[in-house]
Amino acid sequence: MEGSKNPHKRKVASVDVDLRVFNMDAVKSACYRLADVGQASIKVNPNDDKYLLIAFSLPSSYSDAEVECFLDEFNTELIDYDLRIKIREETAVSRNLILAYAFADTKLSEE
Amino acid sequence: MEAANLAKKFNNQEYYQEKLQDKLYQFLPFRFSRLNDKVFLSNEVGEYCLIENSEFKKFASHELNVNSNIYHNLKAKHFLFDDIESVSLDLLGIKLRTKFQHIHNFTSLHMFVVSLRCDYSCKYCQVSRQSEDKSQFDMKESTALKGIDFVFESPSQSIKIEFQGGESLLNFSLIKFIVIEAKKRNEKENRDLEFVIATNLSFLSDEIIEFCSEHGIYISTSLDGPEHLHNKNRARPGRNGYELTTNAIARIRDTLGPDKISALMTTTEASLNSVKEIIDEYMSQGFNSIFLRPLSAYGFAVKTREAQKYDTSMWLEFYKEGLDYIIELNKKGIFFRETYASIILTKILTPYNPGYVDLQSPAGAGSSAVIFNYDGKVYVSDEARMLAEMGVDKFLLGNLDENTYAEIMGSDVLLDCLAETITESVPMCRDCAYQPYCGADPVRHFAAEGDWVGHKAKSGFCNKNMSIFEHLIGLLESDSETKRILTSWIRT
Numbered sequence: 001m002e003g004s005k006n007p008h009k010r011k012v013a014s015v016d017v018d019l020r021v022f023n024m025d026a027v028k029s030a031c032y033r034l035a036d037v038g039q040a041s042i043k044v045n046p047n048d049d050k051y052l053l054i055a056f057s058l059p060s061s062y063s064d065a066e067v068e069c070f071l072d073e074f075n076t077e078l079i080d081y082d083l084r085i086k087i088r089e090e091t092a093v094s095r096n097l098i099l100a101y102a103f104a105d106t107k108l109s110e111e
Numbered sequence: 112m113e114a115a116n117l118a119k120k121f122n123n124q125e126y127y128q129e130k131l132q133d134k135l136y137q138f139l140p141f142r143f144s145r146l147n148d149k150v151f152l153s154n155e156v157g158e159y160c161l162i163e164n165s166e167f168k169k170f171a172s173h174e175l176n177v178n179s180n181i182y183h184n185l186k187a188k189h190f191l192f193d194d195i196e197s198v199s200l201d202l203l204g205i206k207l208r209t210k211f212q213h214i215h216n217f218t219s220l221h222m223f224v225v226s227l228r229c230d231y232s233c234k235y236c237q238v239s240r241q242s243e244d245k246s247q248f249d250m251k252e253s254t255a256l257k258g259i260d261f262v263f264e265s266p267s268q269s270i271k272i273e274f275q276g277g278e279s280l281l282n283f284s285l286i287k288f289i290v291i292e293a294k295k296r297n298e299k300e301n302r303d304l305e306f307v308i309a310t311n312l313s314f315l316s317d318e319i320i321e322f323c324s325e326h327g328i329y330i331s332t333s334l335d336g337p338e339h340l341h342n343k344n345r346a347r348p349g350r351n352g353y354e355l356t357t358n359a360i361a362r363i364r365d366t367l368g369p370d371k372i373s374a375l376m377t378t379t380e381a382s383l384n385s386v387k388e389i390i391d392e393y394m395s396q397g398f399n400s401i402f403l404r405p406l407s408a409y410g411f412a413v414k415t416r417e418a419q420k421y422d423t424s425m426w427l428e429f430y431k432e433g434l435d436y437i438i439e440l441n442k443k444g445i446f447f448r449e450t451y452a453s454i455i456l457t458k459i460l461t462p463y464n465p466g467y468v469d470l471q472s473p474a475g476a477g478s479s480a481v482i483f484n485y486d487g488k489v490y491v492s493d494e495a496r497m498l499a500e501m502g503v504d505k506f507l508l509g510n511l512d513e514n515t516y517a518e519i520m521g522s523d524v525l526l527d528c529l530a531e532t533i534t535e536s537v538p539m540c541r542d543c544a545y546q547p548y549c550g551a552d553p554v555r556h557f558a559a560e561g562d563w564v565g566h567k568a569k570s571g572f573c574n575k576n577m578s579i580f581e582h583l584i585g586l587l588e589s590d591s592e593t594k595r596i597l598t599s600w601i602r603t
Contacts, residue, residue, distance in 0.1 A: 001572045035568045080145070088140075094137070099204075102203075102205070102208040
């Protein structure tokens with residue numbers, strides 16, 4: 001992980017994500033979640049397509065400690081979103097059953 | 112897929128039962144968010160658990176001890192099941208149907224903007240009012256009649272007709288006309304019909320009070336706080352607006368009864384350091400609740416830049432200070448409720464929908480409430496009407512004088528707005544543990560970001576609501592007396 005300044009007065013922090021470990025949707029969701037602080041640029045590593053290269057554009061006022069804190073937060077969000085996908089998959093059937101129980105007797109339009 | 116056919120597309124329950132071979136329990140659908148150093152879980156109907164990080168890790172890995180208290184708590188609140196009985200699924204299904212009952216009922220609140228004229232010069236006015244003498248800004252009787260026809264096209268058993276403005280009492284003759292015509296129609300329709308007049312009370316008279324008494328009409332007014340603050344925010348040329356308002360409130364209490372009058376405040380920059388004084392003012396005027404509302408960025412509030420004078424974090428400080436003060440009052444034996452908190456607490460602690468339009472998914476705009484402007488134009492909400500006065504007609508559904516009910520309520524504007532903003536489907540909301548308590552606000556997001564979904568990570572609406580949800584949950588978990596007080600605020 002590294003940070004550097006760019007000519008447009010934002011600090012850039014980069015991180016690699018292993019797609020063998022994390023779902024791509026989880027990566028995007030985590031980036032979206034933190035977009036109010038850091039704008040993400042996501043690319044596939046040209047040398048190894050199992051890895052994503054993510055560059056976050058952060059406020060130039062951020063100290064190194066704040067950059068580290070942001071990347072820790074991203075890591076937590078990534079793990080959480082990956083878990084959410086797993087939970088959604090595990091509960092898809094029961095969720096549909098609950099919806100069926102809830103609405104199967106309604107008199108909504110039937111054509 | 113129509114819900115009526117949904118059940119026919121499923122096999123029987125046993126088909127879906129996985130044998131619990133290598134898992135101690137199965138998850139029921141839930142969402143989670145981290146809350147300080149704990150994890151907040153909510154299920155499809157909003158029941159929640161707040162658990163330690165270590166407990167969550169075990170739960171998520173299917174390694175929770177089946178004899179532990181946390182296990183029993185999660186099972187009781189429908190976060191997991193461990194047998195082949197369908198009781199959990201049945202109960203969740205019933206609660207989910209209760210939670211979404213309002214969709215089946217469809218539009219209940221119908222607002223009539225009987226006049227855009229007003230005698231006040233409030234600097235934050237959101238409706239781009241016109242001065243008193245321009246009667247071209249009054250609704251015509253012919254338009255009002257079409258509005259009444261529209262009202263009774265709604266399938267909702269409960270119908271609320273609310274008169275808005277400008278200053279609605281400037282066209283009291285039309286209010287009378289609408290009330291009498293609507294009640295005549297209701298003799299056959301037999302709905303639960305209710306009327307509310309939103310007014311600054313400047314033109315309250317014996318005739319108006321008598322009419323309200325005869326027809327059981329509720330009055331809603333504006334009171335921004337003690338005299339200096341109210342008059343600073345709500346300038347009434349030539350008169351003391353605070354005196355007019357408070358004298359009228361007292362008069363209504365004495366004649367119509369204390370439950371027939373309510374008041375709303377709007378937070379301005381001048382209000383930010385005075386939340387306790389505002390609450391004290393409400394108590395001294397005999398109210399037992401207050402709705403601490405931020406300023407909405409519409410109309411004159413934008414033109415005068417009032418809307419830019421404070422941000423969400425400043426308002427949240429104001430709100431939390433006010434809420435803490437109200438809780439302290441309750442601890443001293445004074446029942447007083449903060450309205451927004453009571454709405455959210457009802458959603459957190461019960462499966463019932465408190466009917467607050469701005470916190471619904473699908474959006475309450477159009478589906479739960481609709482507004483008829485003085486010129487016959489129909490909008491999804493009062494805020495949409497305000498946006499239109501600023502030149503943005505994005506949420507115009509049609510016109511009473513030109514379009515049928517089916518054309519208006521079946522318009523692509525409404526259907527797309529509802530379908531594309533449903534929080535169960537949009538980014539970030541879909542995974543948010545507070546989603547069962549929140550809602551879509553397409554008009555606000557469009558006004559702020561030019562997009563009716565908005566980017567939730569940057570959304571002031573999302574920021575505000577998540578902060579309040581987390582704050583209220585923290586209070587519920589803090590001590591038993593605070594929890595008892597907050598629970599007493601539930602609206603059923």
